[in-house]
Amino acid sequence: MAGPPAAVRLSEVAAAAGVSIATASRSLRGLGGVSDTVAEKVRGIAEDLGYVTNSYARTLAGGSTTIVGLILNQIDDPYFTEIAAGVVRAAEDADLTVQIGHSTRDPHRELKQIRSLVAQRARAIIIAGSGYTDPQRELQAKELLARYEAGGGRAAVIGRHFLGVDAVQPDNRGAAGQVARHLVELGHRDVVVISGLPSLTTVEDRQGEAVKVLAAAGARVTVVETDFTGHDAGRAALGALDGEPRATAVMALSDAMAISVLTGLRRAGVDVPGTISVTGVDDVPVAELISPSLTTAAFPLSELGREALLLTTRPQATRPRRKMIPAQLVVRESTAPPRS
Amino acid sequence: MAGPPAAVRLSEVAAAAGVSIATASRSLRGLGGVSDTVAEKVRGIAEDLGYVTNSYARTLAGGSTTIVGLILNQIDDPYFTEIAAGVVRAAEDADLTVQIGHSTRDPHRELKQIRSLVAQRARAIIIAGSGYTDPQRELQAKELLARYEAGGGRAAVIGRHFLGVDAVQPDNRGAAGQVARHLVELGHRDVVVISGLPSLTTVEDRQGEAVKVLAAAGARVTVVETDFTGHDAGRAALGALDGEPRATAVMALSDAMAISVLTGLRRAGVDVPGTISVTGVDDVPVAELISPSLTTAAFPLSELGREALLLTTRPQATRPRRKMIPAQLVVRESTAPPRS
């Protein structure tokens, strides 16, 4: 595995510019102590030569890394890919590169990913996805991240976690509340709520608010738990509607589940929204494209990612920051007043 | 900002074990040439001390990286996220980590990404997305990759590129041919083809085969060029149908464009497939969910990514490998015989 150096080195840039590598280094990093003329010249030459800093050498020599680790619950779920897109774009604007891992919602995998990132001296670690309602479950990760930040690293989460780091929090309660109120205003008083794993904070928040709003309006509420991935939401909804023949609406606590419900109802020949109204939460891109298009509460997903990245570029605050991101109700074709 | 955590160094492990750092290094990497007793002892001490290899030092010293770079044309397009999912999963199976960048189809950005990856000593570089029909346009990237591979790196592309490296090639001609034949068999003889930038090999291949098959069947073909992202495909299709009132089908050369066409037709009140049949290519997950569901040619997208990753784990062959991946026609609701 020998061969010609595959990358342009700082020494080559320096030589081409007729200066020492120290001066070249200063010029490239805009450090001052270098005449503007020289600095400008060096930058031009570096550009022409296609010079890129060797991050290993830089890091080893005491410089900082440009790696940002991003840990996703699920790599092929639009909710997460939208967030990832936001992170990647913001990172590139900040000259950072993103390393992606996925945890499949498995705490062990998540820990392993964090350790690997710490060992890589990643400049920042971003964890996207729901937290767990049981703080105990996140204890190890929390300790790991605390040590990491004490050592100069930066961490941020997207969602409500108990990880003691900066957080971008989609307003899940608000989102669920808006959708529930929409159903109430349409006149629905008998609603099936398709929920997910109660161990996830996202589920807890959305379900809590949904049930609260619906109950406050005097509606009958049937909650059905599924695995929150949408795989069995359609079947679950059909089962619930069998048991609750008077129900006029299905409120799924995520778009992924709502889409599964829509598919299930279509196959069963149930008219949406004529017979049953259906709603989701998140507003993934598909929500607008399916038919009937989905009434849901929209989160600016890629902005969630962007905000998280930005948080990690600011110095650590004395107490973890919380940036709440509001949802916005989007009424589309899947909801209508209940048939009378 | 505190300094880096007091990381345990190899020299400390060596000292504690009473051996040289060379022996310690060999022991830890299981390299042989070390007595089992010593090796075992060193490993135990390293474990006790919580030693973790400094990957920067290791890489700088000539050791190998575990980073695989993945350059995507577009980070938030389902076509690419599916591919990315395949790469990430296969990488994790091989204990590799994936670094994602996106080029926005801009050759300059792409070059920058490649350079960055080369500088990072990525073990492999995977480029996903269409190549350019003008080989000149890829010349710089080709040189860069050649030097990279000469230096021991591995590269692979997904799509037909002129980059001189291993390639996973979705059979774009075959895919377009199958869809075109499907339309012909249904009886369509007046078809609008929504195409993309002619500078992309994917577009060239799909359009060439589509037009060939349709023309061979004696059909009238109207080709409309768009930007291949789907942003203006809907508008373009409506315009073309205005000019070609006898057209009975719109064949979009990608699902992204087909979905845009479907949306445009729905807004214009055109019945699909009653009045106009619509087809796509790719079979992104949404294709099955929209309504009417989309007739298209399916590529196993995440497998494309997986195959590319696997190619990079094998040693370089004397000539670049080409792995052709066939498409499969999926007939859904968006196509029907033309109304007579």
Place this chain on the structure above:
DNA sequence: ATGAAAGCGCTAACAA
């Protein structure tokens, strides 16, 4: 304002 030189922690010849 610029340069020389000492490492950063590790791997990989080469010696012993």
Place this chain on the structure above:
DNA sequence: TTGTTAGCGCTTTCAT
């Protein structure tokens, strides 16, 4: 089998 040593490419004092 083990140790010695020369870098990897860069940042950073310390001189000039």
